Amino acid sequence: MxxxxxxxxxxxxxxxxxxxxxxxxxxxxxxxxxxAGNCHTERDPQTQVLVHRYGPHIFHTGNERVWSYINRFGVLLPYYHRVRTTVGGRVYLLPVNLLTINQLFQTALNPDQARAFIAEQADSSIEVPRNFEEQALKLMGRRLYEAFFLGYTRKQWGLEPNEIPASVLRRLPLRFTYEDSYFSHPHQGMPRDGYTAIVSAIxxxxxxxxxxxxxxxxxxxxxxxxxxxxxxxxxxxxxxxxRLGYRTLDFEEIRATGDFLGCAVMNYGDLDVPYTRITEHKYLAPWEEHTDTVCIRETSRLAGEGDIPYYPIxxxxxxxxxxxxxxxxxxxxxxxxxxxxxxxxxxxxxxxxxxxxxxxxxxxxxxxxxxxxxxxxxxxxxx
Missing domain, CATH: 3.40.50.720 (NAD(P)-binding Rossmann-like Domain)
Incomplete structure (x- = not known):
């Protein structure tokens, strides 16, 4: 055929x-x-940094068939994604973990103490969360929710959190250890030569x-x-x-000598900051060394006709x-x-x-x- x-x-x-x-x-x-679609990567001609042109893509999986398959077509080097967020003039770890909790509440809780403390903060009156906001309040309480999820979610989706399905938050972990790797899958990596090279090989x-x-x-x-x-x-x-509804992204490039963020991704949770995150692309390939840096700032908005659709609403x-x-x-x-x-x-x-x-x-x-x-x-x- x-x-x-x-x-x-x-x-x-x-x-x-x-x-x-x-x-x-x-x-x-x-x-x-x-x-390679939205996974497209290319070398920046000025700095030779491997740039993810449509936002950062990190490969992680627990599916052995998938891991074996992608490794047929390229070399994946170990990479464990770590994200930071700036809220209220301070930098915190994401996903929310034990250090995030202790930073926000200015405490020194151990795992069991933190688990009990958050249980007290959580809204136990919510039996079955009907939306993102109720899921957050039931899981972690109002202080953590408003610090790390309320503003970011409004900017990312252009909606109030009580209009968004609860399932969106269920994908995000809440940890009572100091583990700060964003994903927990057994196989995590980044293609040495980029995703476009892998798709070209396929x-x-x-x-x-x-x-x-x-x-x-x-x-x-x-x-x-x-x-x-x-x-x-x-x-x-x-x-x-x-038309089915999508969110799209606007990208703004930032160039600098040396380092700009000092990490791969920095989220921005404050509502008065219009963008959602900045990616410093050389940190997505930590085995490489670059004198200069390329960052891309992302702002989310409703997709119109002719825009690239990223997130189904x-x-x-x-x-x-x-x-x-x-x-x-x-x-x-x-x-x-x-x-x-x-x-x-x-x-x-x-x-x-x-x-x-x-x-x-x-x-x-x-x-x-x-x-x-x-x-x-x-x-x-x-x-």
Whole structure:
């Protein structure tokens, strides 16, 4: 079969490679002038710092198949992500851990004391949190919530925390030790040569053709036996039910001699600071040495037409619209929807790769059995 793949990010690249390895011809059409999607990395020509052009991406996983897969295509060096936040003129550790608690409350609590202390701060009257704010108050109480989550969340999402699902906060840990690594997965690393090099290696196959700066147009659908769509779900259906909501990011570059932050990422939780975080990219590759530095400041806003969609909002109105698109997707023929945009979910890179592998497995199984290739190969309901 001849497959057309819309998008050369991890989803499109992994599916394309698996199909090509099985002997199928694949053409990947990418609207940008580079592969790797929002994971794109490139050397800054002035400083030679490896810059994550669309924000920092840290690889972490507990999935052995995914870890083995990505290591086939590049060298990942150990990297343990650590984040700081500036609030009220002071710098604290994130995620909230024992040092953060002791700093904020000016105490010297041990783990058991801190656990009991936070239990007293927590709002025990909330049985089942209905939103982000209630989840935070039940978990940690008002002081920690207002210091580290209220302002940042308003800026990141452009919404009041009581309008945001509780599930958003459930992904963030609260620790009663001094462990400050942002992630806890057994495999954590950063590609020595960047993500773009890895995605390029995945796409390096004699049966794969990559066309950059080439959007996947409606006319392209008839040029292939089957399409893999990793673009926005509502785009495929030409927004027949309206547009799904996204947040996008504006980036501002900062250059300096020496160091600027002294760490990879600094969040800014105060509401009177308009941006959400600054990344100093040379700290994402600590095995390298650079005299000068490149930082990128991020500001979040609602995505408009033509903006790059980063974070699906998934509020009640979006959920209603999403259900209509998912019903349409399930009944669609000649196309399989995949990836963050194609299924309208926020996905970490390892989950993206895992789902892409599972999607390719199901596509190939459908071909082998002579049955219908499924249009949705992963469970997207309630995600």
């Amino acid at each position: 001849r497959f057309g793949v819309a998008g050369a990010g991890f989803s499109g690249a992994v599916i394309a490679r698996e199909l090509a390895d099985a002997g199928h011809e694949v053409t990947v059409l990418e609207c940008r002038d580079h592969v 796409l390096d196959h004699p049966l794969i053709e990559v066309r950059l700066s080439t959007p996947y147009a409606a006319a392209d659908r008839d040029a292939f036996d089957h399409s893999i769509w990793t673009g926005p779900l509502d785009d495929w259906f030409e927004h027949r039910y309206g 998934r509020l009640a109105a979006d959920q209603r619209t999403l259900r209509r698109y998912l019903d349409a997707a399930r009944s669609a023929s000649g196309v399989t929807f995949a990836g963050r945009l194609g299924t309208y979910r926020y996905l970490d890179m390892d989950v993206t790769i895992a789902e892409a592998l599972a999607t390719a497995d199901r596509i190939l199984a459908g071909i082998d059995s002579g049955g219908r290739i499924p249009s949705l190969c992963v469970d997207v309901d309630g995600a």
